[in-house]
Amino acid sequence: MNSTSEHSFAISIELSLPSELGYEKVARDAIGAFARRIGFANERVEDLKTALSEACINAIEHGNQQAPGLRVSITCSYFDECLAIVIADQGKRPFAKPTHSATISEKIQGLANARGMGLSLIAGLVDEAGFIDHGGSEGNLFRMAIRKHPADIATGERAPIMD
Amino acid sequence: MTTHSDSSSTTDPPGDRVIELRLPSRLGYEKVAMDTASSLAKRMGFTQDRVDALRTAVSEAVTNAIEHGNDEQVAMKVFVLLMARGGELIVSVADQGLQVLSEERTLFAPKIEDALAGPERGGWGIWLIRELVDEVEFTTAPSGGNQVRMVIHLEQ
Numbered sequence: 001m002n003s004t005s006e007h008s009f010a011i012s013i014e015l016s017l018p019s020e021l022g023y024e025k026v027a028r029d030a031i032g033a034f035a036r037r038i039g040f041a042n043e044r045v046e047d048l049k050t051a052l053s054e055a056c057i058n059a060i061e062h063g064n065q066q067a068p069g070l071r072v073s074i075t076c077s078y079f080d081e082c083l084a085i086v087i088a089d090q091g092k093r094p095f096a097k098p099t100h101s102a103t104i105s106e107k108i109q110g111l112a113n114a115r116g117m118g119l120s121l122i123a124g125l126v127d128e129a130g131f132i133d134h135g136g137s138e139g140n141l142f143r144m145a146i147r148k149h150p151a152d153i154a155t156g157e158r159a160p161i162m163d
Numbered sequence: 164m165t166t167h168s169d170s171s172s173t174t175d176p177p178g179d180r181v182i183e184l185r186l187p188s189r190l191g192y193e194k195v196a197m198d199t200a201s202s203l204a205k206r207m208g209f210t211q212d213r214v215d216a217l218r219t220a221v222s223e224a225v226t227n228a229i230e231h232g233n234d235e236q237v238a239m240k241v242f243v244l245l246m247a248r249g250g251e252l253i254v255s256v257a258d259q260g261l262q263v264l265s266e267e268r269t270l271f272a273p274k275i276e277d278a279l280a281g282p283e284r285g286g287w288g289i290w291l292i293r294e295l296v297d298e299v300e301f302t303t304a305p306s307g308g309n310q311v312r313m314v315i316h317l318e319q
Contacts, residue, residue, distance in 0.1 A: 011187050011189070011237070012187065013184065013185060013186050013187065013192070013195060014183075014184070014185040015182070015183070015184050015185075015199070016181075016182065016183040016184075017182055018180045018181065018182070020180070022206065023180075023182075025202060025206065026182060026199060026202045026203055026206070028202075029198045029199060029201070029202035030184065030195055030198060030199040030202070032198065033194050033195040033197070033198035033199070034192075034195050036194075037191050037192060037194055037195065
């Protein structure tokens with residue numbers, strides 16, 4: 001099947017999950033299947049699944065504060081060889097950019113929280129990532145984009161987190 | 164679920180866990196529903212053979228929705244709702260009803276001899292679903308489309 005001609009327009013799926021740790025695995029499996037269907041290579045699919053897990057855990061733990069009954073919504077749109085994913089929480093706690101990003105050395109030495117590497121990890125796995133500024137009244141929106149064919153083959157670099 | 168701001172549109176009943184999925188009506192995307200259902204079923208503790216049976220049933224239901232209910236018009240959506248409720252997993256698949264599924268067709272029991280003798284090899288999907296899951300119900304979705312509700316029980 002020729003996936004290029006097949007997707008000359010945007011094709012999308014939507015997923016809504018309970019805001020509960022563990023359900024990020026369901027999101028991984030669903031969105032991974034979508035990425036495979038539209039022709040992404042296995043390596044890209046695995047990168048995407050890891051990045052999506054981190055983004056979902058952020059939404060569950062931070063945005064929704066693990067409050068029972070809340071939801072995490074995911075929208076995936078594929079167009080022009082690029083898969084864009086928006087993860088929405090219900091924003092019990094708006095995202096706040098950390099004033100200081102601890103290094104791995106600081107974490108290993110116990111000088112900083114061992115966690116908190118999610119956004120950096122995501123930035124290393126996808127081509128674009130960042131929170132969408134939408135006024136912040138209705139929850140956090142985190143957007144990731146991953147191209148079918150990496151743009152960094154020549155440079156070995158990825159795009160930084162956009163805040 | 165079409166906008167990000169209405170992520171509260173689904174509220175899980177106490178003890179239930181609900182997953183909603185919307186798919187384009189194009190063959191091949193049933194795999195997304197299959198992998199989503201199997202992921203939830205594994206999380207609930209279903210054995211691999213039950214997971215495999217569920218995957219096949221979901222595949223048939225979504226394929227029917229794409230091919231028949233939505234007439235393979237890619238802009239039409241297939242709605243899949245998965246609910247973990249105690250020891251059972253409920254999967255509802257709904258289309259937008261461009262073709263209405265007749266009651267006669269939902270009760271059709273094909274014979275292998277007829278299938279081999281005639282030119283038409285299709286028509287086994289609904290029969291297969293009935294064989295693979297514990298409960299099946301064909302109804303009309305609130306949106307007016309066809310809806311199939313399938314249930315598998317954890318203890319079997």
